Every structure is written in C-alpha cells, then in structure tokens.
Amino acid sequence: MLTIRQILADKEAIIAGLEKKHFNNARDIIESVIAIDQQRKSAQQKKDNASQQMNVLSKSIGALMAKGEREQAEQVKAQTAQLKEDVRTYESEMAQAEEEQRNLLLTIPNVPYSIVPDGATADDNLAVKTGGWQAGNGIDILCQDNDKAFAIEGASIALRDWKDEYNPTRQEELLPHWELAKKYHLIDFDLGVKIAGAGFPVYTGQGAHLQRALIQFFLDEATKAGYTEIMPPTVVNAASGYGTGQLPDKEGQMYHAEVDDLYLIPTAEVPVTNLYRDEIVDEKQLPIKMCAYTECFRREAGSYGKDVRGLNRLHEFSKIEIVRIDTPEHSAQSHREMLDHVESLLKKLELPYRILRLSGGDMSFTAALCYDFEVYSLAQQRWLEVSSTSNFDTYQANRLHCRYRDAEKKVQLAHTLNGSALALPRIMAALLENNQTQDGILIPAALRPYFGSDRIQ
C-alpha cells in the first residue's frame, strides 16, 4: 500500500496517478485519508501528553515508596485516576484513526510511473517491441518499436521454414495444440477431469517430458543469470497473502484449505517475496535475486468461454518466477535486466513475441510499471500472455515491511519486482502449434539437450 508520507509529500501527483489507473473517486479518497491523518496526529499528541504526565507521576510514586513515604505516595496515586482515563480515551481515538486510515490505504492501488500509457483496457496497452523469427512471408517483425499494428498483422505470419530441413504444415492445416496433444499423446485433458476437474491437465509421455525439459531449461537460464534458486512451499499462511497483496483483494482467486487456513499459492511470487517480510537487509546485499519453480493454483472463478480451451487457462500450472528486491535507485535497472532475461528466453525458444507496456487501467492493483510478454500462437492465431514482469516500487514492501539499511544507516523501504520466466502452458501451446511439421513437432535447438531429441513424433 501507499504510505501516508507519500500522499502528504505530493498529493496532486498521487491523485493524478490514481486517476490514470482509473481508480474511482481518487481525490475524495485521498482527501479523506489526509483528514483522518490529521485526527490521528492530534489524538497522538494528546495521548503522548497524558502518557508523559502519567509516567512522571508513576516514577515519583516509585521513588516515594522506595523512601518509605507511603502516605505521600497514596496522595499522588489519587491524582492519577483522571489521567489514566484520559490516556485510555486518547489511545482509543488514536487506534480508531489508525485503523480507519489503514483500511482506506489498503483500498488504494499503486500509482503508475509516468511512462505508463493512459487508457482503461488491454486495447490501450502499448506494444513497445516485437521480435522472434523472420516470418516466412517476408514481413520483418524483428524489434519494431511501438508497433500497435503488429497485433493485427501477426495473424498473417507464416510458419518458419526450418531451413528446408522439414516439411512444414500448411497454414490452413495447422492444428491447435489440444488437437496436437491428442495426436501425439502429450496431454490428456479428459483424464484430468476424471481425477481432479477441468483445468487440471494430465501430461503424459513426451508431453510430461517436454514439461520437465522446459522447467529445467528455465531454471538453468535463471541460475546462469545470477538468480538464487529457491524451492518454497506451495502453500502459504494468510499473513503472506496480505504481504504481497493477494489478500484481501483476490481472496476468491486462491484455493483455501480451510481446515488449516492455508492458501495454495497462485504464483511463486507469494512465498518467495515473503521470505523477506519483516526483514531489514543491508544495502550491500541488494539486489537480491531469486528464482523458483512451483506449481501455481488459480481458481479462475468467473472466467469461462472459449479462451479456456486446452492449455490457455488452467487451475494448476507450472511457472518459473524471478523475484528481486532492490533499492529505489537501482530498481529500474533491475526491471530492465529482468525484461532482457525474459526476452532472451523467448529468443532461445525461437517464438514470435511482443512486449506490451500495460496501460494504467489494465495494470494490476499493486504494480507501478508492468510489461507483459505475449507469444503468437499460429494455429489459434492469437497472442498468449506468457509473462508479466512488474516493478511494485515500495507498494509491496510497505505491506511486507521489507526494508534495507542504506549507506547512511537509514532504514528505508525496498523496491520489489517480479516476473514470470516463464509460465509453461502457453509456451507449450505455442511450441506445439508453431513448430508442427509433416515430420512431427520440432523442438527448438536450445531445448534439445534437455528434451533429448529434436522432435516429437
């Protein structure tokens, strides 16, 4: 959450930022937070005053008792009654104002950075970069900046020719991944329904093997990039959910084991970032770079329709997450490095991708700046989100009480960042669909050492 200090320091900028995020009644809410803060401060001043007098009297009673002057002590005691009453009154005033303020602050989203595009929906996202392989039809899609048009043109990308080594499937004969999964016995959706339910696929044979290869590949790449591998629990307590902001906002999106009051994690971000909850680290330790592979669980309540087909939207999926904790001065650089890392993965997998800078209205509640990575899926002819890489500025850190001690020994809120590197199902979908040939599904070179073969047949 935002701190009251941030709000007091630059009220107008905060309001403007919240409006950019399409947060309703931003001005009114900010004004009332400030008003409550006034109440809080005045209550504290009154309370501090009374407490001080109380402390003085108590000490003098102690001194009198020590000297054996019981009668005098009793007289002073008599004076404390009213003060004691006052302290209680002011304390409850203060506590009430604090709670009111906190509750209000919790409802206020993070403020976007200035470069975040205006707009309310995904249509307003800015495609800052596209990349991937050279299209067979000759359209140059490499590294075009600010190319919103590509979203439309993408549909006409032809399949890579694989250097004429193989016989590519003709565009009109491309199968969606759920058909390919059946054809090559990679994933059994029906069995998943039988043993768990829709959205819990069963990977079999080469499908399971490819899954494992991707996990290993992503973890190796992250490790090479300097991220420390973490293997956290896949359930967390409520405190952790509040720390990273899933609670209370997205309560209904997490599986909750009520008997033990534990939540199945929707992303490794939750356990990994929470490792640093209530910690003060030394600036020299920053940036802290961690990566983790976990299963992720999402109830996806309320999302039905055709985009849930196959691997597109699941209740359980595998994801490798990268997480950083950094100083405010260096966090932008960190963000950049994370984007470069994610992009390098997509390049190595030879997938066509685009990078979107999310608009104010499309960003998550807690993010200050967020880039989505999408890969183009040839058979479905649509973009699939495979990574979301965000800087949360101090927003999460404030909730987490994640701080660092700077060179001057001052304790400051850290910045937290995280990104998917990468989420498996849609990568798998794109790999299957884009690489289908008459001779099987081809495995990109970077993945072959992990998969142990150049194709699925």
Added chain:
RNA sequence: GGAAAGAUGGCGGAGUGGUCGAUCGCGGCGGUCUUGAAAACCGUUGACCCGCAAGGGUUCGGGGGUUCGAAUCCCUCUCUUUCCGCCA
C-alpha cells in the same frame, strides 16, 4: 492425535512488578595499534509514531486484564520446539 516447554533487539541469550529500551556475547559501524590485514583494546549500535527542534510517546509473539506502575502477574489466541503415537 497425546504430553511438556517456550516466544525478548540483526543473531545468540539474561532479566520474574518500579530510572528496563532492556545486563552480556556475537555481528555491524567508528577509532587506537599496523606498511596493510588479522588479533587485541576503546567507543558506538533496535524499530515505529508525533515534533522545525529540543524533546516526547509506543514497542520484549498478537489481543485483553490486574496495578499508580508490567518484559515480568492473570486470561486468551497464534506460532515454535521437544517427547510419545502414526507415517512419505
């Protein structure tokens, strides 16, 4: 599931009603010594809130209570550890 013990500052660990925000050790920081480093020695070192400051308040797992006064006593919740049982 049964039984017991415990939760104190970055860490370890004292403290069982009155200058205790808390002895001490480690770690950190500054200094002396040294060509430099180590060692030794000296000093310093919690967080949060209010205040321009001086200063004040809060804080010993969370919440409530007793008391003029609570880290210390009582109630309650949460968590941890150990032993027994079960078990990958």
